[in-house]
Amino acid sequence: MSDPIASPPARSPGTLIAARRVITDPERAPLEHGGVLLRDGVVAAVGPAQELERTAGPVDHLEFPLGTVIPGLINAHVHLSFDVTTDPRIALEAGDLDAVRATIAANARAALDGGVTTARDLGDLAGLVAEFEERAASGSAAGPRVLSARSPLTPPGGHCWFLGGEIDTGGGDAERGLRAAVDERAEAGADVIKIMASGGDLTPAGAPRWKSQFDERDLAIVVEAAHARGLPVAGHAHGTEAMAQCARAGVDTIEHGSWQAPSGADGEARHDLSAEVAELVAASGAAIVPTRARGWETWPAEAGLDLQLRKLAWDAEHGIPLVAGNDAGVGVGYFDDLVDTLTLFAAAGWSPQQALATATTRAAAALGRADHIGRLDVGHSADLVVLDADPLADLRALKAVRLVVVRGRQHLPTAAS
Numbered sequence: 335m336s337d338p339i340a341s342p343p344a345r346s347p348g349t350l351i352a353a354r355r356v357i358t359d360p361e362r363a364p365l366e367h368g369g370v371l372l373r374d375g376v377v378a379a380v381g382p383a384q385e386l387e388r389t390a391g392p393v394d395h396l397e398f399p400l401g402t403v404i405p406g407l408i409n410a411h412v413h414l415s416f417d418v419t420t421d422p423r424i425a426l427e428a429g430d431l432d433a434v435r436a437t438i439a440a441n442a443r444a445a446l447d448g449g450v451t452t453a454r455d456l457g458d459l460a461g462l463v464a465e466f467e468e469r470a471a472s473g474s475a476a477g478p479r480v481l482s483a484r485s486p487l488t489p490p491g492g493h494c495w496f497l498g499g500e501i502d503t504g505g506g507d508a509e510r511g512l513r514a515a516v517d518e519r520a521e522a523g524a525d526v527i528k529i530m531a532s533g534g535d536l537t538p539a540g541a542p543r544w545k546s547q548f549d550e551r552d553l554a555i556v557v558e559a560a561h562a563r564g565l566p567v568a569g570h571a572h573g574t575e576a577m578a579q580c581a582r583a584g585v586d587t588i589e590h591g592s593w594q595a596p597s598g599a600d601g602e603a604r605h606d607l608s609a610e611v612a613e614l615v616a617a618s619g620a621a622i623v624p625t626r627a628r629g630w631e632t633w634p635a636e637a638g639l640d641l642q643l644r645k646l647a648w649d650a651e652h653g654i655p656l657v658a659g660n661d662a663g664v665g666v667g668y669f670d671d672l673v674d675t676l677t678l679f680a681a682a683g684w685s686p687q688q689a690l691a692t693a694t695t696r697a698a699a700a701l702g703r704a705d706h707i708g709r710l711d712v713g714h715s716a717d718l719v720v721l722d723a724d725p726l727a728d729l730r731a732l733k734a735v736r737l738v739v740v741r742g743r744q745h746l747p748t749a750a751s
């Protein structure tokens with residue numbers, strides 16, 4: 335007599351997604367009339383749809399005769415706990431953790447609606463983002479995979495101190511504080527260590543954007559401690575000096591990378607596109623995650639668009655890898671419009687293939703996850719997006735998301751359902 339409890343679980347039949355075009359890697363030729371077989375949360379096969387139909391056995395079928403399938407998008411710089419206003423500090427400082435939880439859930443859903451299947455969160459309060467990730471991973475909440483830095487390392491009263499990551503770098507024992515901060519995050523399950531190498535806008539009383547907050551030795555200690563734990567380091571650096579310090583210390587990604595010089599006596603922002611620093615960053619292998627894009631098509635040239643394009647072209651000319659990330663959560667960046675970042679890259683001279691790679695293959699490589707996400711390949715996570723049109727013909731096709739699959743789970747975008 336068979337015991338139903340002891341019998342092995344039925345093998346998931348899997349889902350075969352067929353489309354007019356399948357882009358497995360934006361920088362390789364697409365598969366025309368392609369198919370992707372998903373099973374148990376991973377890609378089980380990729381190939382011509384007809385061939386997969388013959389060999390897949392009994393599976394669920396989803397067909398998009400006019401659609402294009404792409405790898406799930408990666409947003410390398412978000413803040414899920416921020417409320418998408420120009421001053422997210424206000425809600426966080428109010429200390430209502432349930433309100434912050436609700437913000438995280440809403441932002442995660444918006445990211446998924448926009449085709450983002452991996453979001454790297456670079457600044458969180460009280461581990462609430464990591465708590466959400468557990469729910470998303472188990473399927474009890476809709477959201478992308480979240481790679482979390484937890485609270486960013488900053489000096490007392492420094493940039494984003496209100497996220498709880500203040501390190502006492504005074505008193506001659508900065509090293510112990512920095513190492514303890516890395517260890518504490520590693521043990522709590524952080525996926526990346528974030529350090530605020532320069533000041534920023536969200537902290538009015540803190541250091542200005544261009545100014546370094548740590549010395550190079552402190553940054554090097556953090557990099558060494560994080561790498562020893564197998565964790566990459568993201569260095570927030572608006573200033574050219576802080577970018578150079580980050581590169582010399584060996585951080586893995588430079589966040590913002592705004593090439594800012596000390597402000598003039600009139601307080602006006604100045605910029606220093608230093609060739610020496612660009613060469614240093616390129617030689618270090620660090621990628622830059624520039625983060626300003628929302629609505630860029632309406633920015634007047636003289637109000638920043640020209641400069642922004644010049645900086646992006648400057649990075650590319652020097653061979654610095656660029657990765658898509660939009661600081662979603664802060665007023666300038668929203669969760670469902672990573673496409674604005676890609677069209678901005680295209681305006682600065684990238685091909686659609688290269689632009690899409692900054693949110694897929696190239697992003698996965700910069701985040702140290704190329705063996706698992708960023709491409710549609712056998713054994714990779716079943717993360718994909720079905721679009722109505724081909725983004726390699728026009729990147730704005732990324733605005734018409736039909737279906738998102740993350741870890742093999744299907745999600746219908748709010749606008750499409």
Ligand SMILES: [Zn+2]
Pocket residue numbers: 411412413456457661
């Ligand atoms: Zn940020």
